[in-house]
Amino acid sequence: MSEVEVLKPGLYTSIQDLGRMQSAVYGVPRSGVMDSLAARKANLLLNNPPDAAVLEITMTGPQLHFHADAQIAVCGATFELKLNDRPLEGSKVYSCVTGDVLTFGGLKRGFRAYLAINGGFRSPEILHSRSQYPGITPKSRIEKGDRLPFTAATTEKNSGARVQFPETGIYKNNIEAFPGPEWDLLDVSVREQLADGSFTLLPTSNRMAIGFKEAVANNLKGITTGPVIPGTVQLTPGGNLIALMRDCQVTGGYPRVLQLSELGICTLAQKRPGEGIQFSLAIA
Structure with a gap:
């Protein structure tokens, strides 16, 4: 299993999927991504399942170090994004190689962004979900030094892939x-x-x-x-x-x-x- 290392966590960055749909009977909150449309879009760009785990990034973003090759897409709120010194755009697929550093800079529009990775983040499933929530998962958000597991990219996806629909949840x-x-x-x-x-x-x-x-x-x-x-x-x-x-x-x-x-x-x-x-x- 490959990993992404958290150099800086941002204000409130957590691993989320579409939530614990069958756990209300136990009094357990659903959790999951706040903006499901943006998260689904990021996963769609990578041909991931809709419920693949993503990083939900709130107001200020993280800095991430890739320890393996990966494909990524960021949707939702508009941040200043850089892969090493290269500016990136949202809602587009990019390839990362071992050693690359992804940095979220200033927030321009919206409030929450979603970082999808090929195959989704592979943190442990608890009650059929990887969503972080206090008292259910060991941590409620990511922290500096965490190493987030994923499956390394084996074939390069179409880096020109786009999904065209309005950013209805932002403006x-x-x-x-x-x-x-x-x-x-x-x-x-x-x-x-x-x-x-x-x-x-x-x-x-x-x-x-x-x-x-x-x-x-x-x-x-x-x-x-x-x-x-x-x-x-x-x-x-x-x-x-x-x-x-x-x-x-x-x-x-x-x-x-x-x-x-x-x-x-x-x-x-x-x-x-x-x-x-x-x-x-x-x-x-």
Whole structure:
């Protein structure tokens, strides 16, 4: 097994795949990539399975030393990328050779990027997933000195390969959503605020949940604890909105007023703290 050595880990870089789809019954969060569209695109460029493990890179990126030949692709947020001293572009396949160093520089657009490697990163599977999560995997993110296993490239892929579709999750401010189970219990004025208002991401937002600065009126009682999934938007007794993300719990007792679509989750995942969004409601 070949390895990539972590020279610098970045702010929050973790190994993620599409998550633990069958573990909610044990109370285990799904985890997985925050922006599944970008991660799938990076894997598609390399002809990897859609659920191959990638590196999720948040806000500031890592510096990586290749100890074997590899093929890579980076999709999602736009970083300044260099392979040794050579500038790279996102959404394109590149070949690396033993000794190469890949450096993520300044973040230009978006918030999370995804580095795919031929065959995917081969960290141990736990509960049918390689996704890092505290308490489930030994580490919740990569650290300096880690050596990330992968299968060395044996044949060179088409380095000109591209996948043409819009970077929908990076530039839009409209977050696609649907009414949640408790939507009909809300006052009309609150529904209008959710449908028409703007909401600002809080700096405390993370992989578990994204909170918003603006409060809305809440005349609802708490609900009997029920299931929640990534994309569930809860309304707290104090009127705060919380959009649950990939590392969220599996049950909750706050009213579930909205449910983000998969596209909505990916779009929100690419927003930085302090940026504003609007919910784009699909109501039958």
